[in-house]
Amino acid sequence: MTLLRVRDLSKQFVIRGQGGLLARKASFTAVDQVSFDVALGETLAIVGESGSGKSTTARIAARLLDPTSGSVEFEGEDISRATGKDLARFRNDVQVVFQDPFSSLNPRYTVERIVTAPLTYQGIAPKGGRRAFTRELMERVGLNPDHSQRYPAQFSGGQAQRIGIARALAVNPKLVICDEAVSALDVSIQAQVIKLLMRLQRESGFSYIFIAHDLAVVRQLSHRVAVMSKGRIVELGSRDQVFGEPRDEYTKTLLAAVPRINPEWDRRRRLSKGRS
Amino acid sequence: MTRYVIGRLGGVVVILLAVCLFTYLIFFKLSPDPAVMICGKTCTPDRIDSIRDVLGLNQPLLTQFWEFLRGIVAGRDYGTVHCSAPCLGYSFQTNESVWNMLTTRLPVSITVAVGAAVLWLLAGVAGGLISAIKQGTWWDRSAMALALTGVSVPNYVLALVLQYVLVVKLQVLPFPAAPAFADNPVLWFESYLMPWTVLAVGYACLYARLTRANVIDTLAENFLRTARAKGLSRPLILRRHALRPALTPITTIFGMDFAGLLGGALITETVFGLNGIGKLAADSIAKNDQPVIMAVTLLAAFFVVVGNVVVDLVYTALDPRVRVTSS
Amino acid sequence: AGGESQTSAGPGGPAAQGGTVQVLANAAFSHLDPVRGFDGGVNNFYRLIYRTLTTQGAAPGTEGTKIGPDLATDTGTPSDGGKTWTFTLKDGLFFETGAPITSADVKFGVSRAWDPEIGIGSPYAKQLIDAPASYQGPYKSGDLPTIATPDAKTIVFHLKKPFADFGSVVAQNTFVPVPKGAGAGTELDSKPIASGPYKVSEYKAGASLKLVRNDKWDAKTDPVRKAKPDGFQWTFDLDGATIDERMIAGQGTDVDAIAGTIQAATVARVQTPQLKQRTLTGLGGCTTYMGLNTTKKPLNDVRVRQAINFAVNKQTVRDAVGGSTLAELATSIQPPTVLGRVDYDPYPSPEGKGDVAAAQKLLTEAGLTNGFTFTLDTRAQPKMQAMAVAIQQALKPLKIDVKINIIDTSTYYEVIGTPSQQHDAAITGWCPDWPSGATFLPPLFDGRNIVAKGNSNLAQLNDPAVNAKIDEISQIKDVNAANAAYGELDKQIMALAPVVPLLYEKVLTLVGSNIAGAYLHDGYSGGIDLVSVGLTDAGK
Amino acid sequence: MTDELFVVEDLTVTLPTSRGPVDVVKDVSFTVGRDDTLGIVGESGSGKSMTALAVLGLLPPGARTSGSVRLDGRELLGQSEGELRSVRGNAISMVFQDPLSSLNPYYTVGLQIEEGYRAHRGGSKRAARQVAIEAMERVRIPDAARRVDDYPHQFSGGQRQRIMIAMALCCSPSLLIADEPTTALDVTVQAQILELLAELQTQTGTGLIFITHDLAVISSIARRVLVMCAGDPVEYGTAEQVFSDPRHEYTRTLLDAVPRIDDEVML
Amino acid sequence: MTVAGPRTPTLLEVEEVGLAGDPGGGPPTSTGRILGKLARDKAALLCLVFLLIVVLMAVFAPLITKLSGWGPDEFDSGAINSDLGGVPHGSLGGISGEHWFGVEPQNGRDLFARIVYGARVSITIALSATVLTGILGVVFGLLAGFYRGWVDQAISRVMDFLMAFPALIFMIAILSSLPAGNRPVLLVVVISAFGWPYLARVIRGQTMTLANREFVEAARASGAKNVALVFREILPNLRGSIIVMTTLSVPGYIGTEAGLSFLGVGVTPPTASWGQMISSSVSWYSVDPMFFAIPGTFLFLTVLSLTVLGDKIRSVIDAGEAT
């Protein structure tokens, strides 16, 4: 069952043309004829070049930005023109984790207030009170629950990112759009968060759009993968197909460039571990 | 952009028309019959009638309003006298051409406004900035206490006290008058110094507090850390990175305040006997001199409305994030 | 005249020839056009640039209010039982333009008073001189046939009915000569054509006015105007407090300055001997009173009005305007400066502090033991409000609840002058146009003068006996006898208590240390007589 | 080792919180030589960024530090703002972790790159602008000549990160501290940036402190590695040693958790 | 692969409630914590105490003046010198055991009683006008800045229109043509009607900037409706300007009330108000400085207390962030 259907999405930004203040406007195509589907309970990963339009696509899919052309359907309804109740329902069902951790947190609010904001906005009261709810949520994403009264500026980059994740998971969305949601996390916490995401998918049928540069992570949790370059989807296929037999030239370059830990050292470590 | 400006200017005209009409209604309908006031102490009903006739007060209100508007563009005739465009009529009280009254007084108001604005911007922004940097120190506290005193003192009180101290007691300044700059620049400066100061104090205090609040907010931003990390000099950091975001909102207020002052500083001009638009307004209200009230209102409205357009343009120019969505 | 109205002698000795007198003024002149302007201040000023057929004297006290010839050789010759008046012009009279002043110019000047657009000043010419009903002034209706000018020196006025004091009427501003054909529209308001010793050299409306000598004026033709200084310089629209400060400080050209009455708060500061030397004080020549609307209940009961007259504490009212230095307690309607006025007190109380017992008795008689409520109109001016509050406070013990209704200064007279809008009482004042009961009692108390708009009979008193008496006095040919009769009429009216006379306000003014020849002129609301003032040392 | 470029000894950072002061960095010591690269890895929130900020005296207000930080033998800790100014952006440059909030939204990225250059190198506006464009080109921002006049919010996350790098590089510092500079970059661009950094190091002998979570990147560029956990330096050694024979439990957990592209898929 | 199934809350137990439930959503700690912190701050406590005194004065005015012996409108001719223009007898403006704060020149009314009664009028008018302009200014400023487009156009043009009138002139014109009615209420309404655009424009400008911040977008993605975005996300970031502008508007409105009273369109005499007292004392500044100093001091202290308190509250809220 298709949850989200994106068709022929394009986005052009108005940019300054050459020739000073009074110059004519020019436009720049950030997203170009992008189409994809996300099924219920599925993870679609979007990988690709930096600046290729991944975040822009995600924003449009979450209806935070209006497309220049194209359509976005959620549960069969075109949401690119939805208003009022329909839009509210859509917003409740779709949550976003933003790429830039600090900018997306209101500097005036404590973590507790930030994390429970979606509940407040959707008129849901947390069982057991806000404090307990927040503490539990913070624990799940690996944050110290004692810090629930701190303000965003008092956290590290990775912690701020986890606040963003916690916020997205506070309600029960059908679709979570994760824009580089785990990039600032150390690998062990990253693994914990990924496990959490996958468990939620298993148990509650969440769908994800997962934007990431870490191809190893993508391979771990995606069902299908879209590869973007210069505003277009150059390759879209099942995970095994994209990783196993990439068709597009850019995908191949990408896969070839993945850095690895010095294999020699790695082998030695495994050996020593085995010994100890 | 050009279209936006043209649209806004169209809006200005509409607002001015609305202001005109509203003023007209209020002062010509709600307030007493000017004919009676012109008529004076010993007056007969006949005479009131003939005065009304000459002034066109017997016509329907809208016709009168239309005549008034037409006069601005095309000039008009009053009884035996012709009033050439832009005709804002004649004062009921002094029989002077209102246009002349405005043009002779405007330079005084502009001088007062510009001088005061320079003073309060310098004092307010500098004071607020220093307070913000030295937040919580002795300097900060005393500067903010001073700012409070400043706003709490009504400016006519300040005017009289200053006058008493500086002019009467210490005799360092002359009694305020409005001499021409060309005649005696030193006297000109000395004469305006007090009005400028008195007018500037209240604003300076407000600006200092606002600047302080905004700068403190800005100082906590991450980008300020970046600026420091680049090894920029302190003045540059403050001027470029701290002050610009802090001052952008202040431009809004400044535009409103300055434009408002161009339309006359009522109290200050009255207290110091400066013949500007503000004093003209005060006098014409006291005498219920409707054509003058009308003209003063229009002039003030013009400055404010145009000022607001300028503010909006400047604001979008100053804040790139606003700029992008506005196009 | 009352003994208190003594005008202090001018400081600084005799005025020298030359120099410029500075005048610091609160407000600008209303009009420079003589048929438009009509108040004490502007009348005083007009004498510097304009001449009229006759004029008041130039001296302190009653000497000053005596009418004497100016352009005319005498104060007029009546004929036809006082219905026709003939005046002859002196020789050697010229406008500032150099043109000679003829009787035709005088006639032209007077006829302008009929122009509804500009004839808004002194009303007497129009009221007294016979003219076609449709006459609209020389610019619209041309020549006024009822004023004859048989030759260039003679002018003959035909009145509607006999008027004994017409010699005083021709001293009014409307009788200023204007060159035939000139002065249409607002011309004279910005550029007067001088006939007096000075002419306007620079006029910035609302800011300043500069007078310089009119060399076409011949001192030999003018026994009244001393005209010692070479010029006058007005600075208008100064703040009252600033004027006081400047006068006290007396720096720079302010030593050559004169100004109006000081503010109440300044009184205490001018008590030093040095400043006392520079002060002039005297009566302003007006009466401040509270009109009681006799058509409203319960003020229609004369006992109630009398009770109020007894109860008002005039001391506190006086304190409200600045105390004993700035006002005297009023007892009669006519102020002491009016000729023929009788000094008496129909509703006496100790020190004018109000006699509550007497008032209570009258109220009990009227059946108002429990008091009542009435509304008092007053101007939106601190002084006026303070007076109203003082009255309110004084009537409280009688359980009279005074509701103060504040009306904008600019519309005050219109409101209280419209019987349909007027409330129960109002505080206002009246000044005579010349010091005679003729310009005081009939306008205020003639029941037949009650009009729907612009009414000045605030009490709306329409008493047949009073009306008859007014008619009777108007028939009296002898001016002095008439004035004496007005003095008696004053008593007759006060018995009806249509008003509560509150104060005779005084003038207290400071002059610069170099000012000479200054005295207060009774005819000009107590202003310093401008035609006599000058400088001690003209070279300073 | 006497000619070490940069030495940190027993650095401790204490931050005030509503529950009293907290040591977020405890007794950290390390050295960086010329043309040398130190990798700092560790738990999120373990004090990596605070260590970096402490070096330049950019900690949040109220923070206290102790220990010693020396660049070319010159003590930096506790120096006045004025003295630090000549070091910041000149001898030591820094790439911040959170690019969007670290860029001033009111100015074009061009100006923000230029101003650092001009503060230390002087020169005309035009020259500085040229430098800015070149720096942007070096970090692979397409169409740099046009985009130099764009504002931060007009860039993608990775592009902003690269602008931060360009800003840090334009004065050829002797020490570059890069706090997660490539997290938002795809692997190809990342490779190019890493190459660029290596090039710079060989050309100018720049010392590099590279903070990241990407252990693969560390293994390929760092000569020495510092592992942090909850403010403590749990392991410090050569890359080879840390990767092949981790001594501390935490390092081992970390290395075990690294996802590998060829790992078995859990899904 | 699609995993269909009932959407049961698994991560955390949540229960659905209607929109009515828990609209607050603010930091749960705030009120209690703020009060607690303020109580521990000496300066803030002092300010609170002073404001409390003023409020009590206003509330119990009749009682207090019974104690002091003189009513606010009672004349005391014995206390002033009629021959010197009505200056109070004695130094310090007639301060004595009988008249604690001295008397008013020209009529000898008791200044203490007038201060006490004046507090009623001035504080009510200034505070309600401040609150009203504050609310109008903030709400309309936020809406205009946030929605842009035609909402902004409509609100901005109305603001232009209101601001275009020289406010004082029009207050006089309107007030003098309105029936007397309840003057203080009328004053508040008129002052606020002309006063709010000033604040609104500032708020509008800052809102335009804030509306483009990413955290607003984030909240939108969390399901916040526009109204919530405006009032929950943007508003807290404006408090610096709001606190400054509103605290400083208190003396402004007291002054406006004074000016209007003076011009005869404000409160009717003999009602006392601080503004009216200050403006009538101005001309006496050199002869009877106490007449000015006493109401001036009260006004100053009130404003000072409000501002200091505003700053303290702000810094207490900030406390978590800064330290």
Ligand SMILES: Nc1ncnc2c1ncn2[C@@H]1O[C@H](COP(=O)(O)OP(=O)(O)OP(=O)(O)O)[C@@H](O)[C@H]1O
């Ligand atoms: N202003 C502050 N006040 C109090 N504690 C703070 C403040 N800023 C950061 N911290 C705390 O200091 C610790 C170290 O933060 P730091 O930013 O150095 O972590 P990091 O190692 O860079 O983590 P990440 O990899 O997530 O960026 C964190 O636990 C954080 O919560």
Ligand SMILES: Nc1ncnc2c1ncn2[C@@H]1O[C@H](COP(=O)(O)OP(=O)(O)OP(=O)(O)O)[C@@H](O)[C@H]1O
């Ligand atoms: N507001 C804007 N105005 C103009 N150009 C923009 C704007 N926002 C984004 N762009 C441009 O659109 C392109 C796509 O940006 P987007 O943020 O979608 O990239 P991305 O794929 O998320 O990259 P990254 O991985 O670096 O975050 C970029 O080249 C960027 O510069």
Ligand SMILES: [Mg+2]
């Ligand atoms: Mg992105």
Ligand SMILES: [Mg+2]
């Ligand atoms: Mg970090």
Ligand code: NI
């Ligand atoms: Ni007039």
